[in-house]
Amino acid sequence: MDPVSERTLRELIIGWVLERAEANGGFLHREELLGFRHGGERLPLIDFSRGIRNPAAFSATLSIVSSAHGPYDDVESEDGFLHYAYRSGDPFGGDNRKLREAMTTGAPLLFFRKEQPNIYTPVAPVYVVEDYPEERAFVIAFDEAFRYFGDLRDLGEPQRAYARRLAKQRLHQPAFRTRVIHAYTTRCAVCRLHHGSLLDAAHIVPDSHAGAADGLDGAPTVDNGLSLCKIHHSAYDQNMLGISPDYRVQIALDLLAETDGPMLRHGLQEMHGRSLHLPARRGDAPSRERLAWRFEQFRQRA
């Protein structure tokens, strides 16, 4: 394939993946990734067994997959980059050749974080920006600009902070959203709305909460999350809606007293006293301790 066609197809694929993920609530199922078709032909977007997808017709890598073990992945690094180990064998041959080609040409690629079997959070585009031969790893960044910064180990503090912030926005927050929305079978915990694109993962204890004094932190774990539709998420964050540790929805008194149209009536007032829609797996249920801490903030406002 000529370079322009390859670039165009890459961008088309990245756009398709991000659109599908948005419709699903931030993730794709394995079958969607394996079943992608282009020009009437099957073009799988992941290599299920090897974790790196190098289509024969492509000069550079199309996608890499990494499996999550716990909330963070083993290729994720504190420095805000992904350290992707060379594939076995010759560092200049095999799969490594096409990764190196992506580094040379700046070709955008797809990174998939496998949260659990068959469920993938896409992050795209990402770029292979550097090679650490002594670590036998390629460095992958969330912004192409890092190709031009020289040795990434010598970055100034503002650039380091930018890299870490990007990793949080582009990878850690979307991965948290996938885990939470998938745990709640793509439904709002309050109203059961079943449209992934209208769902968020809300933190129970906010991620800004350091938690030294009370032992509770804003960890990106499913038990610190709630799958909520956009309106219930905003209402929860503003303490207009509370969730008690026994999994009941409460609406603030002043909202209950108000008279207005159907959104207030059906969307908020009628949720008062309802029990929460819980995750399918008991281990994913929201932590009662965290809910209690948060419910106290709601009560102080209400």
Ligand SMILES: [Zn+2]
């Ligand atoms: Zn809702």
